[in-house]
Amino acid sequence: MKLKISNGHVIDPASQIDGLHDILIAEDKIVAVVPIGATNTDFVPDQIIDASDLIVCPGLIDLCARLHGPSQKQGATIASETVAAVKGGITTLCIPPDTSPVIDTPAVIEYIEDQGEKSALSKLLVVGAITQNIEGNLLSEMAALKDAGCVGISNALAPLKNSLIQQRAMEYAASIGLTVFINAIESSLQAKGCVHEGSISTRLGLAGIPETAETIAVARDLLLIEQTGVCAHFCHISTSRAVEMIAIAQQKGLPVTADVTPHHLHLAEHDIGNYDALCHVIPPLRSIRDREGLQQGLRSGIISAISSDHRPLDDDAKLGPFAETIPGISGLETLLSLTMKLVDDEILPLQQAIASLTINPANILGIDTGRISAGAPADLCIFNPNAHYECEPDKTLSAGKNTPFGSWLFTNEVSHTIVNGKIVYQQGVAQSNHP
Amino acid sequence: MNNQLTDSGRLRHFLTIEGLKQPLLTEIMDRAEQFSSISHQQVKKVPLLRGKTIVNLFFENSTRTRTTFELAAKRLSADVITLNISTSATSKGESLLDTLHNLEAMHSDMFIVRHSESGAAEFIAQHVAPHISVINAGDGCHAHPTQAMLDMFTIRRHKQHFPDLCIAIVGDILHSRVARSQIQALATLGVGEIRVIAPKTLLPADPRTLGVHVFHDMDEGLQDVDVVITLRLQNERMQGALLPSAREYFHNYGLTQEKLNLAKPDAIVMHPGPINRGVEIASNVADGPQSVILEQVTHGIAVRMAVMSMAMGAQAEQQESPA
Numbered sequence: 001m002k003l004k005i006s007n008g009h010v011i012d013p014a015s016q017i018d019g020l021h022d023i024l025i026a027e028d029k030i031v032a033v034v035p036i037g038a039t040n041t042d043f044v045p046d047q048i049i050d051a052s053d054l055i056v057c058p059g060l061i062d063l064c065a066r067l068h069g070p071s072q073k074q075g076a077t078i079a080s081e082t083v084a085a086v087k088g089g090i091t092t093l094c095i096p097p098d099t100s101p102v103i104d105t106p107a108v109i110e111y112i113e114d115q116g117e118k119s120a121l122s123k124l125l126v127v128g129a130i131t132q133n134i135e136g137n138l139l140s141e142m143a144a145l146k147d148a149g150c151v152g153i154s155n156a157l158a159p160l161k162n163s164l165i166q167q168r169a170m171e172y173a174a175s176i177g178l179t180v181f182i183n184a185i186e187s188s189l190q191a192k193g194c195v196h197e198g199s200i201s202t203r204l205g206l207a208g209i210p211e212t213a214e215t216i217a218v219a220r221d222l223l224l225i226e227q228t229g230v231c232a233h234f235c236h237i238s239t240s241r242a243v244e245m246i247a248i249a250q251q252k253g254l255p256v257t258a259d260v261t262p263h264h265l266h267l268a269e270h271d272i273g274n275y276d277a278l279c280h281v282i283p284p285l286r287s288i289r290d291r292e293g294l295q296q297g298l299r300s301g302i303i304s305a306i307s308s309d310h311r312p313l314d315d316d317a318k319l320g321p322f323a324e325t326i327p328g329i330s331g332l333e334t335l336l337s338l339t340m341k342l343v344d345d346e347i348l349p350l351q352q353a354i355a356s357l358t359i360n361p362a363n364i365l366g367i368d369t370g371r372i373s374a375g376a377p378a379d380l381c382i383f384n385p386n387a388h389y390e391c392e393p394d395k396t397l398s399a400g401k402n403t404p405f406g407s408w409l410f411t412n413e414v415s416h417t418i419v420n421g422k423i424v425y426q427q428g429v430a431q432s433n434h435p
Numbered sequence: 436m437n438n439q440l441t442d443s444g445r446l447r448h449f450l451t452i453e454g455l456k457q458p459l460l461t462e463i464m465d466r467a468e469q470f471s472s473i474s475h476q477q478v479k480k481v482p483l484l485r486g487k488t489i490v491n492l493f494f495e496n497s498t499r500t501r502t503t504f505e506l507a508a509k510r511l512s513a514d515v516i517t518l519n520i521s522t523s524a525t526s527k528g529e530s531l532l533d534t535l536h537n538l539e540a541m542h543s544d545m546f547i548v549r550h551s552e553s554g555a556a557e558f559i560a561q562h563v564a565p566h567i568s569v570i571n572a573g574d575g576c577h578a579h580p581t582q583a584m585l586d587m588f589t590i591r592r593h594k595q596h597f598p599d600l601c602i603a604i605v606g607d608i609l610h611s612r613v614a615r616s617q618i619q620a621l622a623t624l625g626v627g628e629i630r631v632i633a634p635k636t637l638l639p640a641d642p643r644t645l646g647v648h649v650f651h652d653m654d655e656g657l658q659d660v661d662v663v664i665t666l667r668l669q670n671e672r673m674q675g676a677l678l679p680s681a682r683e684y685f686h687n688y689g690l691t692q693e694k695l696n697l698a699k700p701d702a703i704v705m706h707p708g709p710i711n712r713g714v715e716i717a718s719n720v721a722d723g724p725q726s727v728i729l730e731q732v733t734h735g736i737a738v739r740m741a742v743m744s745m746a747m748g749a750q751a752e753q754q755e756s757p758a
Contacts, residue, residue: 202639203453205553205576205615210640274438275554319532319562321552321575 001046002026003421007036008051008382012058013355014362014371023056025378028420032374049423051382054415058358058370059091059122059379063181063259063307064235065332067095076312076399078112079119081332084312084398086121086425088333089381089414092369093122093310096181096235097129098156104129104140106148113149121424121432122417123379125365127152127181130169136160139169143176151365152233154181157282159217161187167224174230179364181233182221184242185283189213194323196286200269206322209284211239218242222249225256233364234258236309238283240293247302257364259305260294262338263329265347267291267404277318277325278404281309295347304360308335312400330400334391336383338405340412378421387413397430438560442756445749448560448569449742451578452619460623464588466741467734473510474736483744484513487544491517492534493572494550499708499732500572500582504547507739513545531555532562539564544750545743546570553577553612566754568746570739576610582707583616585738587624589731590662593703597621603630603656603698604647605688606666606715607637613707614666615645622646632656633688636677653688657697664705665690665715681714690716695725703727 003025010021010033017033024031024043031043067081085093095112097103103112103126116124128145130153132138142153153173159182160166173180190213195201197208218234222245225232234246237258249256263281268288272279279285297303311328318325339357342348348356362370369379391408393401417425424431437454441447446459473479489508493501501517508515520534538546545568548556553575560569573579594600602621608614608631621629631642632650642649650656657663668684678684695704704716704726712718721728 197640199641199644202641202644203615205574205578205612207576208640275557321531321550321555321558323552323554323575 001421002044003047003049003378003418004043004045005049005051005056005380005382008054008056010056010372011351011354012372013351014058014359015373017372018351023372023380025418025421028378030372030374030376030378033372049382049416053384053386054382055385056372056380056382057354058372059381059417059419060089060336060357061361061365061367061370062090062093062310062332062335063305063361063364064096065093065308065310066099066312068099068312075314077119078115078124080397080399081310081312082119082121082124083430084332084396086417086419086430087397087414089336089383089417090332091122091379091381091417091419092125092367093332094125094127094151094365096127096156097154098134098158102129102133103127103150104132104134104145106144109145109148109150121430122419125151125367127154129153130155130173130180131160131165134158136162136165139172142173142178146176146178151367152179152181154183154235157183157185159183159185159187163220163224166221167228170224170228170230170232174228179231179233179366181235183235184214184217184221184237186213186217189216192323194280194284194327195272196269196284198269198287200272204272204275204322211241211286214239214283215241215245218245222246222254222256225249225254226252231255236261236264236283236307237294237303238264238286238290240290243293243297243302247297250302257305258303259307259361260298260303261309262306262331262335263404264291264294265298265306265342266338271404275322276404277320277322278329278402280318280322280325280327281329282327295342298356299348299352304356305364306335306339306356307361308332310398312398313402314399315401318402328402329404330396330398330402332398333396334403334405336381336414337391337410337412340385341410344411378418380418381414382416383412383414385412387411389413441749441753443752445752446742446745447749447753449580449746450556450560450569450571452580452583452616452623453578455623457623457625460584460587460620463584463738463741463745464591466745467588467737470740471734471737474733480510480512482512484508484511484747487513487747488542489513489515489545489547489743490538490543491515491547492538492549493517493519494548494555495573497549497572499735500549503732503735504572504739507736507743510736511740511744535559535563539567543567545746547572549573551575566750568750570742570746573612575612576615577612578616579612580616581735581739581742582613583620584742585731585735586617586664586705586707587620588734588738589705589727590703593727594661597624597626600626600661601628601630601659602626602662602664603632603660604664604666605632605653605656605690607668607672608633608642608666609637609639610669610672611666617664618645618647630656630660634678637672653694654697657694660698660702662703662705663690663695663698667707667709668711668715685714689714690720692717692720692723695720705731708732
C-alpha cells in the first residue's frame with residue numbers, strides 16, 4: 001500500500017519543515033517528504049489524499065489518557081476511546097497505571113496490548129505503577145515492567161506519602177533508566193478539597209485545595225530528583241509557582257520536563273460558576289494568575305507538552321452536589337482544537353503548539369514518532385485550520401460526554417488521521433484496521 | 436443568570452442570598468412583619484397555601500430549622516411531610532435524583548432541602564420539575580438564606596437603618612453557611628461595616644473577597660459594634676488541628692459580658708443556635724438583656740412563612756403566564 005498526501009501545508013517542528021510538501025508513504029513508514037512539484041515519479045501511489053488548504057503534522061501524542069471511568073459500568077472501552085483519539089488526530093496515547101487492575105505487572109501490560117491489538121485504532125503506550133498496586137509501600141518490579149514495554153513509571157493520582165520510599169523509587173528507576181511521571185500532590189494538603197482554595201471556594205463553601213498542595217510536592221520531588229539523578233516528568237501542573245520552580249531546576253540542568261492540560265490553559269476557578277460539575281477536575285482549575293503563568297511557562301518552553309488528561313465519565317458521574325461528583329474531563333477530541341485556539345488567541349506560536357503535541361511528548365516518552373521524516377513511522381494528522389464548528393458534547397465519539405467546552409467555537413478540525421500508514425479516520429468516520 | 440427568580444424577577448426558589456437585590460430582601464422582611472402578627476392570634480393559620488404539599492427533605496439532622504419550617508408551612512395551611520434521609524443511604528447524586536423524582540411523582544409543590552454538601556440545593560433546583568419550588572434550608576458550608584433573613588429581620592426590628600450599622604460576626608466563618616449568607620445579606624442591605632472575628636484557621640481563603648474587615652483579636656473587632664453575631668463552634672473542630680481546645684477558644688473568642696462591653700451600650704447579641712454555652716458564648720450573655728437569641732427563633736417562623744408564600748405565589752404566576 002502506497003499513499004501520497006499531496007499539496008498539504010506540512011508542519012513538522014522536529015525537522016523544521018513548514019511549507020507545502022508532498023508526503024510519500026509506503027506500508028507503515030514515511031518514504032519521503034518533498035516540496036510540491038518535486039515528487040519522485042518512481043513513486044506510484046495506490047491512494048492520494050488531497051491536502052490542499054489543510055495542515056499536515058505528525059500524529060498527536062497524548063501523554064495521559066484514561067480509557068475507562070472509575071467503575072466498570074461506565075461504557076468507555078479501548079475501542080470507543082481510541083476512536084475518539086483518532087477523531088482528535090491522536091495517533092499515540094499513554095495510559096497511566098491507575099487502571100483496574102493496576103498496571104504493576106507485565107501481565108497487565110500484555111493484556112492491554114492484546115486488547116489494543118484487537119480493538120485500538122491508535123497506538124497505546126502504558127506507564128507502569130512505581131509501587132505495587134499504587135499503594136506507596138512496596139516497589140513494583142520496574143525492570144520487568146520496562147522489559148514489558150512501559151514507557152515510564154508513576155504512582156498516578158496516589159502520590160507517595162513517604163519521602164524515603166519516593167527517594168528509593170527514584171533511585172531504582174534511575175538505575176534502570178526509567179522516567180518517573182509525577183502528579184505533584186501533597187495529599188495531606190489536598191485532603192478532601194475539590195476546588196482551588198481561593199475566592200471561589202470561599203464564595204461557594206467548597207473545600208479548597210491550596211496552591212501549596214502542588215508546590216510543596218514539586219519542591220520535595222525536585223530535591224529528590226536532584227539527589228537521585230532520575231529523569232522526571234511532572235504531569236499536568238496547575239500553578240504558576242510550580243512553573244517557576246521547574247524553571248529553576250531546568251536552569252540547573254536537572255532532567256525535568258512538564259506538561260499542562262488544555263483545560264488549565266483555557267479555564268480558571270471562576271468557570272465553576274454555580275457548581276458546574278463539568279469543571280470538577282484534579283488538579284483543580286486555579287486562579288487567572290496561575291493560568292497566565294502556565295501559558296507563559298508553555299511559551300517559554302518550561303512546559304513542553306500539552307496532554308488531555310482524558311477521563312471519560314458517564315452522565316451519572318457528574319450528577320450530584322459538586323463535591324460528590326467524580327472529577328475528570330473527556331479531552332481527547334478537543335486536544336488539538338484547544339491547543340490551536342492558543343495559536344488563534346496569539347498565546348502560542350503555531351510551530352510550538354504543534355511541537356507540544358508531537359515531538360516534545362515523543363521525546364519525553366523516548367519514542368520514534370512525532371516527526372515527519374523519511375524512515376519514521378507514518379503517523380500523521382491532517383486538519384483544516386479554516387473549519388468553523390461548535391463543540392457539541394452529545395456528538396463526541398468518546399463514551400464520556402463530560403466536557404466543559406460544550407458550545408465553544410473551534411476553527412481547527414481533523415480531516416484525516418493516519419496510523420502506521422493506514423487511514424484510521426477520515427472526514428468524520430473512524431475506520432477500524434482490525435479484521 | 437439567577438435561576439432563583441422567575442422571568443418577572445420574583446422569587447421562585449430560595450437557594451442563596453447571592454444575586455438577590457435589596458428590594459427583594461426588604462419585601463421578604465415586610466412580608467414577615469405581616470405574618471409575625473398571626474402568631475399572636477387565637478387561630479394561628481392563614482389559608483395561603485391550602486392544598487399545597489410541602490416536603491421537608493432533610494439529608495442532614497436538624498431540629499430547629501426543620502421544626503420552624505414545619506410550623507411555617509402549617510400556619511400557611513399547607514400539607515407537610517418531613518423526610519429524614521441519612522446521607523449514607525443516598526451517597527451518590529444518582530439516588531438523590533431518584534428520591535426527588537419519586538417525590539415529584541407524588542405531586543409535591545415545594546421542597547425544603549437541607550444537605551451536607553455545598554451546592555446541593557442548587558443541584559436539586561436544576562433538576563426538579565418546573566412547578567416545584569426549592570427552598571434551601573442549609574447546604575454544606577455554602578448558604579442558609581432563611582436563617583440569614585430571619586437574622587436581618589431581627590436586626591431591623593432593633594436597629595432600623597442598616598447603613599448606619601457596624602456588625603461583627605465571631606467564630607467559625609470557614610465552615611459556616613450561616614455566616615456566608617449573613618454577610619451577603621448585610622452587604623446587599625448596605626450595612627456600613629461588616630467585620631469577621633476569628634483565628635486564621637477558622638477563616639476561608641481570601642476572606643476580604645466577601646467584603647468584610649478581618650480581625651483576629653476580639654477586643655479590637657468588637658469596638659463600637661451595633662450587633663454581635665456569634666457562631667456555633669462544632670466540637671469536631673478540635674480534630675484536624677483547627678483549634679487547640681474549647682477552653683482556649685472561649686478565652687480568645689468566647690463572648691463574655693466583659694468583651695461585650697467593648698461594643699456599643701445598646702448592642703444586641705445574636706446566635707443561630709444551638710448554643711454551646713461556655714464555648715462561643717457565656718451563659719450570662721446568652722440569657723442576658725442584650726441577647727435576642729430566642730427572638731431569632733420566633734422570627735424564623737414568620738420569615739419562612741414569607742419566603743414560602745412568595746415562592747408559591749411566583750410559581751402560580753409563572754404557571755399562568757403564557758410563556
